[in-house]
Amino acid sequence: MGHIIEIPLGQTLSTGKPILWLNPEYQADKGFQSSELTLSDIHQADQRLRRFAALLQQLFPELLSSNGLIESELLSATNLQQQHYPDLSGRLMIKGDHALPVAGSVKARGGIHEVLCHAEQLALEHGIISSNDDDYLKLLNADAQALFSRYEIAVSSTGNLGLSIGIISAALGFRSVVHMSVEAKQWKKQRLRDRGVIVVEHSDDYSAAVAAGRAASNADPASYFVDDENSPRLFLGYAVAALRLQQQLIEQQIPVDAEHPLFVYIPCGVGGAPGGINFGLKQIFGAHVHCFFAEPVQAPCVLIGMLADDKAHPDSVYQAGLRVDTEADGLAVSMASGWVCSVIEKMLSGVFTVTDDELFINLFRLCQSEGIDIEPSAAAGFSGPAWLTETEPGKAYQQQHQLESSMHNATHLLWTTGGLFVPAEEMKKFAQRGAQLSAQ
């Protein structure tokens, strides 16, 4: 593993070799304040999801057991740790968003939150409900359905955001349009079409699909565009995960404090989902949580975005000589959200990059050791613990933040971001590829 921070980083990145980049602007103690958003905004997003819980249970029977909350388990990864992280002191855990109900990926909290914001606003404006304390099941009656059917919700996606937005907006009765970029898997498009969603296929990359989808939606006053590059509503929905994780850590009696640091490794595409989680965790745990994002070697758009002097206008990975091509469709993004990069400027500890081979090997290892199936994107974080504990930049980070003496008490959390809906035959191919690579 190489450690390369020297400029020109563009040229170093363009070799396509994995690296760990430490964010020089990270501030452990005060860097988690944002000028725009606060912990109270996250609580409001959580409250909104709870207001809709009864309605969501009606629409999605899989939510009956969780009383309408869309949440995943916090799992210990004992077998995985014993077999594949034998030298890791501290505890290895998994935040299982691969099994997040309704949308099957980390996109569920953010995407559903944003659609609910819009539906709630329309319902209030048109008198379907009179206040936030009203009975939200009224959104299922004929008046509401007639109202929502006059409006469109559109989004651009590499696959999973489209699933999230498409499924919830169609279920609520909206006209739903999903613009899919070139890497979107066929089965994800089919799953949406089966639910009455209009899928527009683009032959270009994700940033281009966002530009096209945004332009088409803006031309229609009845259309609302979920803008993955600039969306506080998505971001706050993602951030709710931090409140839920806090609760789960308490229930499992896992402390997070100066003696018990928490390291979180999250796969990253445009930056919204990991950024929201990073923001939320920082509001709760402050200096005691350390968030690292994982990006494909060919698509480290947030790493490049964080290098920019003007965070609001990030360069694309093409400008660094990279090609975006990766089997991690959820992470195949050429340009980061400049807005997210600005918000997390001082909160993000660092970014490491991963090859596609590593994704399949780690996917296979998880399946073998824990019986958990995930999609390739969701395996991107698995090299995080080794970066932090076995490499020069990782050790430098520990030293900088005086973590060496508490590493044996650390919790290393792998965030598995998607996989629930992957068809069995696709899953089998992924695992076979991982098995072959492991045997080499």
Ligand SMILES: *Cc1c(COP(=O)(O)O)cnc(C)c1O
């Ligand atoms: C979208 C996605 C991510 C990353 O989220 P961004 O908001 O694009 O950064 C990670 N994993 C999976 C499986 C995803 O679908």
